[in-house]
Amino acid sequence: MAKLILLWLKCVILYNAVGAVFEDQVGKFDWRQQYVGKVRFSHFDTHVQSSKKVLVATENNVFAALNTRTGELFWRHVDKSGPEGNIDALLHHGQDAILVVGNGRLLRSWDVNVGGLNWEIVLDSGSFQKACLVGQQGTVKNVAVLKKNIISLHYLSNGHQKWIENLPESETVDYQTVYSGGNGEVYALGIVPHSHVVIIAYSTDDGEIIKQVILFINDSIKKIHLLASCAVIGQGVLICVDSATPSLYMCDLHLDTHDLQMTQIPLSCLLLYYTELYPFFINLFSAETGRRLLDTTLIFVMDPNGGKPEKIYIQPFLKKDDSVGYRAMVQTEDHTLTFIQQPGRVMWTREEALSDVVTMEMVDLPLTGTQAELEGEFGKKADGLMSMVFKRLSSQLILLQAWIAHLWKLFYDARKPRSQVKNEVTIENLSRDEFNLQKMMVMVTASGKLFGIDSKTGSILWRHYLEDVPSNAAFKLMVQRTTAHFPHPPQCTLLIKDQDTGLTTLHVFNPIFGKKSHVNPPALPQPILQSFLLPLMDQDYAKVLLLVDDQYKVSAFPSTKNVLQQLQEMASSIFFYLVDSSQGRLSGYRLRTDLSTEQIWEVVIPMEIQRIVSVKGKRPNEHVHSQGRVMGDRSVLYKYLNPNLLAVVTESTDTHQERSFVGIILIDGVTGRIIHEAVQRKARGPVHVVHSENWVVYEYWSTKSRRNEFSVIELYEGMELYNSTVFSSLDRPHAPQVLQQSYIFPSAISTMEATLTEKGITSRHLLIGLPSGGILSLPKMFLDPRRPEIVSEQSREENLIPYAPELMIRTEWFINYNQSISRVRGIHTSPSGLESTCLVVAYGLDIYQTRVYPSKQFDVLKDDYDYMLISSVLLALFFATMISKRLAEVKLLNRAWR
């Protein structure tokens, strides 16, 4: 027993330090950027003159307050994603902001200063139309909510309902907007298509109908949608815009019932206009006279890589000399928010497209000129001894020169005050660092905007907006050529697939500069089923991309003669698989020399019982250092390292908690041989899978015990290796040994990924994104099916942790400490030049970049290496020897005199 406790202590001590962050490392190599998403509603907080807040409600169900001076967040509230958290309306009065959430299901009031909730109430069901604030004698006390068939009034202070009324003739009249002018009346405006407008006035006190007006309108605006193109402004003036015949319609709601009619004002231009050419203008018009206010024109130049302006929010204010000044927040098609001050100065921009990153890659930075020069020396052919020596000397000279220049810059910067020193990263001065820790993050967002972000600082180095990307597009990003092939520029290919039609376009670009490549991608007239990169390269070192269309014909990109020839030679060893989850069919194909294909296997999973949820292969850039594990008795258990292994996850179609199950099938992608099949009964998804080395880890929800569980499957060849030199799927007669173990995990998870290092020597960790916003770094050794239930001498020798059913979540293992990341959707891991270090980018609503050291920093001096101590000890020893030498001399002299 004592031994067991000792062992546990040892474990605790051992794993305490693993994957932890030290306090002084905060912000050293990690950064976080917080986003809100595409803005749907926005209000400037104007109740205090000095207020710097702008409230935004977004399509990502986020409600936030931004600082108008810097664009940073004051606070942010992230609601449930999906229609239940959808924000329908945002009203703002004084310190309170009123939100209608979930298609009129909830009414919430927020305190703008603190960012806390005042109250929340549930509204009656019904499709939400519009909400407005209702005032009386200058003070706003109520809020009116208009739904499809009812109108209700609530107190602003506590949300209680004052009255609720059914709308008359709600079957025929389409009530669209509600308005109150502050005179004790609430107007509900409805429209009967192609006929007339209905205006009903309710009393604020008890909800009685005061008057009911039917307004007949002329033909031209019958099709107008009240919500989209009409607004009630000022003292009850209804204004409708008709963009077909550029004109405004006005109508005063307070006038006597008989006089009510729409007056038409022709306009030479609309309130906001912009020319198709950049730059872009804003003019202010007076609402009363329709005249343009002088000196209010604002001109600013749009980013040529961005989209067109879509929405504009104006914050007008009176200047000291009583003239009108304003600031404008412009939203463009690419979800960028730009805040502009008057003579066209851009205060800040927020790239809200980054709240919706779909996929990303990390690309090595190019070498600098001097580095490339040095590299080039080894690449060229030897031409005589003398010239080689000369070349060597000259390159050393260049290095010396660069070093002196660097020193000079350091010296020069040190003299300047700190605030003036700018270490801005630009595309020009980008270069790879010693350990390749700084990389270019190429991020693809759902809006179709591409970004290049420096991984060290998080600054956006380039952006490129792809126009006409379909809204339901699926993206796949591939690095065809890295920066390693110097004279050739690096090349990335983005595959954009319309999920409805299957039609695909390719965008080829340089990942370092973001520019579109001059290489013309092939036109793809057929829907594409599958795409993959081959390890083959063309004469320009670009990897070959194969695209399989729905006729099972294969096309290559680039498709030069050289490539086609290589393909013909290699064809018999190129296999690929297709997944048709709607039919429950997995099939394997082989390439023929004429680039047609033949089916070699097919696995059908019966659709009535289960459906394929995901298919996971291994990452192609993964290295495994050790072929086996050394056991306690010094024998070796060899890993089953099949690079073609696929993990297929299925879920039962029956969702009843007693009968639902989750299945996992391991299939060899070349031969179609089912290696292993496991079923977790009384379980359901969502299933998260990580497949790497010789193991598969998956997480599911156990309906029986109502908890999240992890399960790990490890595959071993056994005590001896069948063919140790090369792995071939076609020649493996023995089935692998399969070990499996399951654990309880005390939280739901959002996403999961494994760390990845250069050579695979470092132990692996699982990075788990939690809904709470933390990213847990869980050592893989906790998920090891060889964890023994009874501790033996051998298992201790092997350093196996005794089995415990529950995995712990320790906050020390959070790699992002208190920098929580909302709605983590993906974690991208990338190896660095250091074996100990793995670069991690987590993306969701926020983006977080950091480095992790799964086995601690064993190959570089640690951050806390005590240079002071070591140098002081050295110095002390040096002086001690000097002094003792002197003393010895004196002593000798004295003795000689004796």
Added chain:
Amino acid sequence: MHLWMLLMFLGWCFTEMEAGPGAAMSTQTNGDRFKIEGRAIVPGVKTQDWVSTARVLVDGEEHVGFLRTDGSFAVNDVPSGSYVVEVVTPTYRFDPVRVDITSKGKMRYARLVNYIKTSEVIRQPYPLQIRSSGPHSYFMKRETWGWTDFLMNPMVMMMVLPLLIIVLLPKVVNTNDPEMRKEMEQSMNMLNPNPELPDVSELMTKLFSGSKGSSKAGSSSKGTRPAAKRR
């Protein structure tokens, strides 16, 4: 009798549990939705300072609630079933609580989360009173350097103890006693059986004294031996 009572209680829990989610499925279509209420407290901290970063998560992100400015919360629109309710902030730690809502929505009770024995019930008050158990500890302590660490270092101990022995032993043992001296010399000879072998320390001093005083150092080191022997 007592044991029997306990068994009864457990059995009842089981049936209750089984009924929960099953009923939830049927009520979901009916649209019966209930409310989970409670209050989160961080002792000694003003609520304004932390509520803007806090959220209430029910079963992961299945249902989300927000905290009012006084620390209380209500998660609306929750169908009946059994849920794990958790208050999440980046700074403070709150323990999760399991809340069971029966199909009628009337009987709600809260209990501590126990994932291993899922049927075990340790009752908690409802409406929930979730008290923070302190701030999250995200960081590892750096090993700081102190004098005690230095002194207790085994290497230092190994250095210091022999030094003490060398300094103190001659004082304790009377070196003037000729018999004693003879004995010591004998033992020294035992320790150094081969006088011809070059001394490591001698080599080092030669090396360190450098070229300047090499001859001097050499002569002086030679000189010490006879001097010592003469004594």
